[in-house]
Amino acid sequence: MLGAAGAALIGWLIYAFTISVQNTTGRDRVFVITLAGVAIAVAAIILLSPPVRDAEVAMARPLLGVSLPPVRDRHSWASRWRGAAWAGLVLVVGALAAVLLLAGVPAGVGLAVDGAEHPVQLLWRLPLGIALVLGSFAIQAVFGWLLAVSAPKVLGPTPADRLALAADRERALARSNELARELHDTIGHSLTAISVQAEAGYAVGLSDPQVAHRALERISATAAAALEELDSVLGSLRSGPRGRSAADLEGLVHAAATEEPSVLELIGDWDALPDSSSGEVFRIVQEGLTNAVKHGRGAARVRVSVRSDVSVTITNAVARQRNSRDREHRGIVGLRERMTLVGGTIEAGPTSDGREWKLCARLPTR
Template sequence: MRCWHHEGVRPLRPLYAGLTWRRWTFLLLGGLLCAPTAVVVAFVGGTANALLRPEALAIGVTFGVSLLLMAGLGLLPVVRKLEGAVAAELLGAPQVIGTCARWPARLRAAVWFVGHLFCGALACGATIFAPPAIGYGLIRPLLAKDAMIWPSLLGLVVIPAFLYGIVLAGHLAARVAEWALGPSAQERVEAAERRASVQVERTRLARELHDSVGHALSIVTVQSAAAERILDRDPDFARQALKAIEESARTALEDLDHVLGLLREEESARAPQRTLRDLDDLLAKTGLDIRVDRDGDLDRLPSAVSREAYRIIQEGLTNVAKHAGHVPVDLRLSARPGVLDLELRNPMGARTHGRDTGGRGLAGLSERVGVLAGRISAGALDGHWRLAASIPLPKGTA
């Protein structure tokens, strides 16, 4: 029974919905805006009737002047903004208003403004004259005994038609507003490109934070734990560990300040572009026992390759400290003609066995190396964890 009652009143919902009458109010506002124009049109019409013959020519001139006046107002960008704001509030149209100042967008806004004024004038006329006319048709048989009953029957038909006409007019106005006042196809494409650009920048910043700050925090954790264990037995080593913690924290603060500067859109923010030239400083801060095997002239590598190689080593050492602990690490760098080979190998500690050590860092490294058309792999091999990357080099680099 409840379902039947619910379905029964559904066709009546638009008649008492607040959105319907807000839309009708929007149309009535068009009629009010049309009033000042009507004064100008009346003046032009009187002048045309006095100067022009035949009468049809005067009417045509009056109509043309009124149309040009309304269209000229509609071409103004401020009118488009005002119409869009009111349409979003009363029509329930999309909140995003087009801002394109090109002529196609301005012409659509002009067509909309002219239509709003004309339809508003009709809506005002219907609101003023329709209810009294319908009411008179309904009560006329009661006032005159010899009156025909068909006006009353016609009034009963006109009432729902008038009310649903209000609903339909508001719905059509909302749909047309999307075309006339909303963003153009070019604006939608530009907005999508801006969103994609923002997403790319966010991804890059996330990588920067993970690679630099995440690495520094891992080193701080390892070094502080080592310093605590040997503070009484070897104060000199503990002092070195604390020094490494200080330097790692300072580096992390610099990287964090850079990222925050980018988020504030500061033009002075510059990314710390660390490359393989800074490798010795990186290895000294880790506190790990690292054996390095260098082959080739690493200083002649392209800056992009050297930078990404540095990040790969940084991420690999961070994972060693996080998952394997204080274990010996073998690092091999080989710059051969046409390719840079990088390999990081360490024994798998107790915390590494039985768990997946891959994470966002390795996924980010895969994307970085992929941009340079290189390859990267990571996994267990003969009781060791091996991280290897191969990056192509331009001819004549190594």
């Protein structure tokens, strides 16, 4: 219908300009021809403008029921020619559909009426007239199917569209991986602490209610901190990385649920770090302490040195002999991904004597 309306308008304009040229001479004819040229130029400019293909895709989806990806490449000539080609196809199909409908329905009705006036011819005129009328309407569905089949080929993505859509999917995947890392580092750390505190409270609390009471207090505080940390993570994913203060780092180390209080050694000017770097260091220490709680014993020793770059070293005694594959779980994998993204390096594994586990990370400050 839209194509038929557009074709009718164009046909009327062509007819009007043709009649005007035939009925004018001299300067008037030159003026009419110039006006026709301007009209053609304006139509070409409109059809080749960047928003045309965007609008056509938006209309084709609901009207034709086709699935078309969003237009990302609006300004290249490949995209503009696709928009103009689709407009031309719609005009041609709409014109054919209108001609067949406007010619077939009256012809069919005429055959049926003539058959009623001539009883001898009624047997073939009436069925033929009905078939012509129904066929004129049925052919419209064929034209609609033709447009639906052609839409993905004509309006489909250009090579630049495909590259942009692939980049969008890559960014979405990176965002998902970032969310997974953040949730693992924050919630995993808190759940590990809660688990250790619960086990200690259960083991000792039966004979010492005060120990159980203290364990429950720490579990409550850890859970509340985990909820606050979750809000912070989700907020940073929306608005950007959140910086961490030296007090945040000290609180993290001192709150670690290791058998003995963990120790922090902070060297250099922490406040000089940008938010992104301080946040990454915080996550590294958090994951290192989580591993120490899960697999180690005694206190964890944390050393953070802020110089031209930042180095983080976390050492703790292991509970039993372990090989490097025992500890290479999601947390370490996530830290390796973090270091790759920020241009840093990380090494984690047992010391040469096998008695301690050592994590060493180094990342730039900018």
